[in-house]
Amino acid sequence: MLNIDPTTTLAWTKLQEHFEKIKEVExxxxxxxxxxxxxxxSIHWEDFLVDFSxxxxxxxxxxxxxxxxxxxxxxxxxxxxxxxxxxxxTENRPVLHTALRAKNSDSVLVDxxxxxxxxxxxxxxxxxxxxxxxxxxxxxxSGLAFTDVVNIGIGxxxxxxxMVTEALKFYKNHLNVHYISNVDGDHVHExxxxxxxxxxxxxxxxxxxxxxxxxxxxxxxxxxFLETASQEDVQKHFVAVSSNVxxxxxxxxSKDNIFPMWEWVGGRFSLWSAVGLSVSLAVxxxxxxxxxxxxxxxxxxFKTEPFIKNIPVQLxxxxxxxxxxxxxxxxxxxxYSQYLQKLPSYLQQAIxxxxxKSIDRNGNPVSYETGNIIWGEPGTNSQHAFFQLxxxxxxxxxxxxxxxxxxxxxxxxxxxKLMANYFAQTEALxxxxxxxxxxxxxxxxxxxxxxxxxxxxFKVFEGNKPTTSLLIDELTPESxxxxxxxxxxxxxVQGVIWNIFSYDQWGVELxxxxxxxxxxxxETSKVSSHDDSTKELLNFYLKQ
Ligand code: F6P
Numbered sequence: 193m194l195n196i197d198p199t200t201t202l203a204w205t206k207l208q209e210h211f212e213k214i215k216e217v218e219x220x221x222x223x224x225x226x227x228x229x230x231x232x233x234s235i236h237w238e239d240f241l242v243d244f245s246x247x248x249x250x251x252x253x254x255x256x257x258x259x260x261x262x263x264x265x266x267x268x269x270x271x272x273x274x275x276x277x278x279x280x281x282t283e284n285r286p287v288l289h290t291a292l293r294a295k296n297s298d299s300v301l302v303d304x305x306x307x308x309x310x311x312x313x314x315x316x317x318x319x320x321x322x323x324x325x326x327x328x329x330x331x332x333x334s335g336l337a338f339t340d341v342v343n344i345g346i347g348x349x350x351x352x353x354x355m356v357t358e359a360l361k362f363y364k365n366h367l368n369v370h371y372i373s374n375v376d377g378d379h380v381h382e383x384x385x386x387x388x389x390x391x392x393x394x395x396x397x398x399x400x401x402x403x404x405x406x407x408x409x410x411x412x413x414x415x416x417f418l419e420t421a422s423q424e425d426v427q428k429h430f431v432a433v434s435s436n437v438x439x440x441x442x443x444x445x446s447k448d449n450i451f452p453m454w455e456w457v458g459g460r461f462s463l464w465s466a467v468g469l470s471v472s473l474a475v476x477x478x479x480x481x482x483x484x485x486x487x488x489x490x491x492x493x494f495k496t497e498p499f500i501k502n503i504p505v506q507l508x509x510x511x512x513x514x515x516x517x518x519x520x521x522x523x524x525x526x527x528y529s530q531y532l533q534k535l536p537s538y539l540q541q542a543i544x545x546x547x548x549k550s551i552d553r554n555g556n557p558v559s560y561e562t563g564n565i566i567w568g569e570p571g572t573n574s575q576h577a578f579f580q581l582x583x584x585x586x587x588x589x590x591x592x593x594x595x596x597x598x599x600x601x602x603x604x605x606x607x608x609k610l611m612a613n614y615f616a617q618t619e620a621l622x623x624x625x626x627x628x629x630x631x632x633x634x635x636x637x638x639x640x641x642x643x644x645x646x647x648x649x650f651k652v653f654e655g656n657k658p659t660t661s662l663l664i665d666e667l668t669p670e671s672x673x674x675x676x677x678x679x680x681x682x683x684x685v686q687g688v689i690w691n692i693f694s695y696d697q698w699g700v701e702l703x704x705x706x707x708x709x710x711x712x713x714x715e716t717s718k719v720s721s722h723d724d725s726t727k728e729l730l731n732f733y734l735k736q
Contacts, residue, residue, distance in 0.1 A: 194265035195553040203260035211517040239665035246622045247658045257509035269688045280695035287695045289461035290491050293484035319477040333425035334390040343470040345397035346373040346405045352463030353470045355538035359531045360475050362600040369474040375405040380412050389417045396432045399453050401439035433466040460542050479669045486673025494681045508685030514590045524591040525568035528614040536568035546683045549692040562690045572613045590658040598666045624655020
């Protein structure tokens, strides 16, 4: 991969000049001038329609952004990514979550060895295990079939499978799948409270099997289990997903009950691996596999489609445009589906842990903005919460609107209402409301002209707020797989352009180290040297 400071490229200089010219341009004006605007700035691919015409761009912007991608070596970088080069250089690892959804006939080499057969072996093990638990042929220690699954993990070992389990709830079977992540004891005890140990299966997901939260929750759960069961029964009720076999065995789970993970899968991109076991248990392996197939389709699209019609590339370039030229600090993701309520928090880890970096690939501090802040909530709930700020606040917040043509229960009345809001919001954000329109509206309501003049400034909407609409046929395992993979590749493209390493996460280490030191101090009631604030807080806590 090239290590180019994007601000030194010709395209960047031109983008800067171009930005000065178009920063005030109204999108509504562009729509009235460009009859082909929708066709020029939308991509219809399989069951996805991605409309980015409601963005503050022209054809020149698009071309300059594509030039930037070219100067930053995006094409070569994509080859390195899929080809298994060690692009995670600070950890000296390839980044191959894409291999997890590759086809059986594909070949992906790591250290000269094809990893696909091993991936398929693990998938076969997941399938056999899921089938046996779902059908009830594998039973708990007292001879009863399993009714509940508890996934214990955090970060990538929780957010991905939890988000997908929620998103595919419509397709789920009789098993109730719960997720415990926080080291907050109330989380684990509250989750275990209604469960029956005889019918509960635990999946401990941790790539490293050293994560404090996961180990504490696993130990507490085992203790709870052993209140009624015996030590030998642990093998029937506890399985692990990890790349650290030794640590799992030390915990007391036998080799047969370990689903392996590999160094070349980053935690936040691991839901496609055996970390997806809880998903496979919730909806069956077949549906889990459809999720992988969807992601694989997006991989092929990303790998082969010219950049001008390449969904992840276009979305990433737009994000760079707003982040680095408009200086927009955050992006909102608004799914118009309650099933996707966990998508924004899943994307927070995927995007912010990946691109929240300030050192470039040469080891120098960057002189430009990198990773954006991601947030969001489903529509229409979010309309009644934070949309006021998007419409009339002082910040520019580009937003992705994700909607579906068909609802799963096919309640047309509800779905039409939901989607009417989806369409209305992006239109309102585009057009705003002019002074004239406000005047007319208030006059019709019978207000006096004096009152109208006073109210006008508050009731005017500036508009010209950028949105990208993703309209997908239906929420299925396959379309969800495509959607997640789309954001994964968007992250990659942004990392390439910002010249940062997207696949490490050293920034989470310091807090972990300090927490373990402070825990010893709390346990021994001996507070050592800290800044005054931390010291006083600790003393206050210990006085309880
Ligand atoms: O938060 C840091 C992190 O390393 C994430 O990247 C990862 O997803 C999470 O912790 C959990 O790690 P593990 O799967 O090793 O328990």
